[in-house]
Amino acid sequence: MRVKLAHILLLLTVIFAVLLYRGSLDSIDHLLQDHVMQHERSVDTTIAIIGIDDQSLEDFGSWPWSRNVHAQLLDTLSEGHPAVIGFDLTFPVGSEDPEADTEFAAAVARAENVVLPVYGTFAPNTEQGKIEALELSQPFEALRKAAAATAHINTITDTDRVVRKALYSFDYEGESIHSLSWTVYQKYREAMGGTADPQKLPLDDFGRFYIPYSGGNGDFEEIPYSAVLSGEVPPSYFENRIVLIGPYATGFKDDFLTPISGKNTLYGVEIHANIIQSLLDDNYKRVLDWKWNEVVLLFVALLAYLLFRKVKMLYSYAVIVVIIALLIFAGRFFYDQGIVISLGYVIPFLIVSCIIVIAFQYLEELMEKRRVTDIFGRYVAPQVVDQILKNGQEGLKLGGSRRELTLLFVDIRGFTPLSEAAEPEEIVEILNEYLDLTAGCIFKYDGTLDKFIGDATMAIFNAPLLLEDHPMQAVKAAWAMKEGSAAVEQKLFERFGLVVKFGIGVHTGPAVFGNIGSKTRMDYTAIGDTVNTAARLESNAKPGQILISEATYAFVRDRVSAVSLGEIKVKGKEQGISVYELEGLR
Template sequence: MLRRKWLITTALGLLICLFWSFLSSLGTGGTLGLVESVLQDKIMQKADADRAPNVNIKLIKIDQASLDNLGQFPWDRGLYAQLISMLADAGAKAIALDVVLAEPGNDPESDKLMAETMKKYPNVILPVVFNFKARQDEAGELETESISYPAETIGAGPEQLGHINVLQDKDGTVRKLTIGLKDDKGQVMPAFSVKLANYLLDQEHQIVWSEEKKGWYRGEQWIPADSRNQIATEFYTEPREEMSLATGYDSQSFFDVLSGNIPADYYQGDVVLIGPFAPGLQDEYLTPLSTTLKMYGVEIHANMIQSLVAGKFSTKASPVVNYALIILLTFLSTILFERFTGNKAFAVYGVLAAVFILVWIELYQLKSLFITFTYPFLALTTVFIWSVVSHYLAERRERSRVTNIFGRFVPRTVVDEMLASGEEVTVGGQRRDISVIFVDIRGFTPMSEKLEPEQVIQVLNEYLDICTKAVFNWNGTLDKFIGDGVMAIFGAPITQPNHPELAVRAALEMKRQSAELEERCLREIGVPVRFGVGVNSGPAVVGNIGSQMLRLDYTAIGDTVNLAARLESNAKPGQILISEETLARVKGKFITQSIGEVKVKGKERPVLVTEVLGEAEEHTQTETTNKEAIMNDQLRGRVGT
């Protein structure tokens, strides 16, 4: 049985493991993939102390004030050439214009001026836009449909180009930097932010694509880009956050710099990004920092530049590691939840979940490593839920089994009443007022000598069945079978105020129901097998008595029980003897005949004994009604304490 249980447990654990491993293998799509992304967003968010922006990254905003003063888009390209020249002459380290100039301008002279500026200042970077296929042929790839380069009239050289594609996840959030894309000639074009980050890095830490190693490197450090050449971006500023002592990129209005309100030499030694910073220019995206307020593209590029300069690249654990984690948590939790149940199981689940969460956080904080969170955690939770449900069902089955077993000793109504009361049947004894019946078969020994053992057992079982049914019909508790005899209790474990009456009625029913069997025994074996019954009422100790660890019996002990047994031993075949105490409690309800005082074993003085002959006439006429009333009274009774 134990082996079968462990086989079932192992099989279910394996099934849970395979289920979550399979979902994990499907990638980051779907609801769980988004949950995983959101959790990573939370852990990557920086405290104010860690959000200090790079002071050498500055923004020049094409904001609403600039649009009001210089006119609506698109602007004459001479304005860009003028501002770029001012910044370059003042010593700006690099200047990036985050405005797409894919078509020739309306004024050829302005394009010519822009071309001269690009030729004069090689540290100017212009954007390239990759247009991807709406439907990718292969998962994990970025297949290009077309590429939008700056117009030839502008004359930007290959080293002055960087792509500005900002790819959104399925929930519309920008989380990653596409560090490089292959152009139509098969050459890898670095991102806008890569080009600009290299101006802030020394020669030993330049970010480059290694064709030989087929990977991106920051000096000797390998950059863990995925199959799409993407890496996670660290965000240092909130969307549209103004510069403060703690955070926020230094940003000024395009018009203020162009008009000289902000001197150009303010940008000496800095990387300067010029880009849209107004809602109508449609260059804004959601980021992990806010689900409602969007961040302008120029801000995103600034954060990407700083991430690359900082050189802290988070990586994701390989699928093998994630599968191993799912397997480990599944089978570890399966073993533990088999050992611990109830409140202990909840405590174990809490500890396992807490340890897993701490490991997940620390691996990122110390190693910048992301292990998958949702699938192992859900595997752990699934095992826990399955364990709770299976243990609950097992307890229900055990309760049903115990109820059925107990139902062989007491009527089902008594069992249901005890369960409904919610009170425990305590280990040990309680002093209770009860009535006790002892029943014994007269003539059993002569019968045993004349019949085969199998026949003896058959007759005995029929007699015991009659006794048991009579006890149960009147809501008594079958205490035990004693050889060819029976002991039954009325008034426990359920309190019954009229227990003496119930006991006597049960005895009379035994007498009536045994008539046919007595006649058959007399006819077939020539021995008149009949009952002798003793009934007594009074106080007794009732409860679970025996060995605490090995065996307990629910029974009654005391002088009341002893006297009932003595009355039964003095009863003649077919005779029902009751004590003086029982008689006093049922007087007028039955036809009785005094036997007189009888000397019984264990008593110094003789006891007054009465024989019950039948029910009184008025009770006989309403027997059925009385029986229903008595049962209803019993059901309204309370469990004894």
């Protein structure tokens, strides 16, 4: 069965459908989503970050600081009545200063709106469904009891180490542990007299939801920790705001790659700010189910097949580019509507389809050219076929070119008696064997097989391909025919008792070659006196004799053994022709 474009595109569609189902190209899909869909928006001034930045580290000394410092910060912030305070710092054990720990816990209790972090440890390969922690790192007991709530700060990255989704919650010993971002948002809504509905969250099979980032590095307001304690920023500045406290310096190693940060990173506290921002805006993104992405892929595959089949290829590629642009636009549009569609399969599918179609066309044209050459070359010289395929319509125009050529004619002597002695089928078999021998010798020495004329063969040397030493090539071909015919002659003599030999004539001179004939039927041949002279030499050659003209002999005299036969009179010429009988090659 011949492979068709439809078969290739069908196979390609199946491959990409399987890849989509298995998520094999998710890394490409994520990158496209990052660049096409994620984009910065204005951030809400409700959120303020108090950063443990380089300035604060310079003011208070190296980390960790005394927990009295955190207690002072909370007491200062409480004077301004912030809606909720979230720490992105863990305090799993007491410090070397128990009094400072007690004061810190008391400050947390006095604030009544502080959310402290916990951190879960999970099994290496967690299956789909509710995630359960093996261990849980929590604030030391007095601090945990003083907090308004505790919440996890686990950050889960994709395989390329980019944070694209937030883990809403996980279980630990039968208790559900919600994320810091969600808990801070929930506390803020309660402080403002509202409620937070977790049912709105479009969770995946692992309990995660997509993060639509709003701000990159530095987009959310960051206030140095020391600026608050020094009074540079008054407590009233934080009234009814969400305050996040966390590392804002690279030394803490609390920074992550995100879709919006490119090769740079965002601090963990900035990622929490982005998540809370999306919750405040009700900006939820539902990732389109893989089944619908499969439907999109199948539709695009069908469209690509119709384009490649019905439309000219150049236009098809242009339309494919337009389709890719429309898909990117659609991805951005649906993202703004709250739906994340997969582009990392359908766009590569279209690109790979184009590459495969180009390769398929090239191979198909190559095979077709080879097929035409093989078939057409049995009727016309392969060189002529190549010229026609190379030049297209130009190669089929009537007309000729003048050039010095060497013509070779060969005929079978004794063929008529043989025809009377053998059956027609045997005659065809014998003739084909002789003509195959002559054709093989001509091709071996780069000649052009012009035509078969009954039991005779005409060959041209130096057209259409240029041959630097065409007289010698023709002479070699003639000698090869004589040597090759010996075995055939012996077989025919034993079979029919008749002697059958070649008569060969070779002449060099100017002639016109090209497409000769009518617009509906033409031959690639040579015409002129040189052609006629070569034919006359062949007709005068005795069985087994090779006659070459003086013009040909002048080119090859130092490389052959030949005997001069003087001048012979040929039909159609008033003057005789000096000829030589070829006896061998030196």
